[in-house]
Amino acid sequence: MIQPYRIIIADDSAHAREGIMDILEDIEEFQVVGEARNGKEAMELTEKLMPDMILMDIHMPGLDGLETTKMIKSQFPYVKIVIVTVSDDITHLFEALKKGAQGYLLKNIDPSRWHEYLRAFALDEVPMTKELALKILLEFSQRNKPVNQHNPLSDREQQVLNLVAKGHSNKEISDELFISENTVKNHLKNILKKLHLQNRVELTSYAYEQGWIQKPNTFE
Template structure:
């Protein structure tokens, strides 16, 4: 096996890291670093400059999304695959917006993991915008265009597009150069006008109405949320 690829594992559970290392043993992938938090992961990735990072999302000491943005800013050619327990469409949206090449669920088998890692290193994108929109539509079937109680303002549409990518209020405020409190107010108005119960259903509505498209997500991913 002539070509080798260096990999960093970022997960707060040592047993998960150990399991992935065992799955990669004897393949073209060499684990050159491990980290138990997002912040630690950023440092390890910058030190080892791997071709690929397998990155968990919910960790103490710096979450995976913050680490994703920092890693892609420092090393844009490093490929990042999110590896999560959560089959959550808003998490998938944030992965796309942050520049991840894919979103995998923990518990996948050995061959699926290897195929995914090889695919993203070939330049393939495992989580496309169309996949994201389909996943958002599966979340709920109750949101219809006719349910719009009152028209959204232009600013509310801008906020809704960002909500649909899974960004929290703090990061939306940074993108739009407004206060976090103002974003919170906009989100409350949006949910009320759409007649939905939460942010995820608002994202479903946005996807169905074409507010989130292939043109939107790459543009949003260029914004550094911090």
């Protein structure tokens, strides 16, 4: 039997922790092994339980989620940290990535989608929700004119980039371009390697900044 993916929930709200527990309890792949009410407890539980993933709230008393993320990643770099918050401030997303977080989930997304996204995090696919893709778009649409540096991507890589920027999953990109999911993954790896970036969020932000993708008519 495959061992479940071990998760710690770090959130100062008992109601929020209970809500996340309710979402995860029916998913056999995941096992909640601990709950932390603040950053200090999250640090202590990580050292004691050695989890695979931490679902981290941003706003906690004492050490907030961002600083706790930085400290945990410096000591336990293997632990995946996903910021889970009600905040829709895109600057929090960028700051979380700088601190070492692998991803960012809004608490108000449909609970049925949690499994899809957390499983992707576990598989190192680092997904990006359509909600966050839209927020990144809005953030960069308000900035100055793009830099428009040379784009080194192939036509197919550019197609993949355009769909990533809309928040499409690997499966959705596969269906759209009539290629396998494995091919999508390889294209994405090549794109990230070419541009020296780490994940979809950094890629989307960089592409908007350089003017390589235009505002889509729809995110559907």
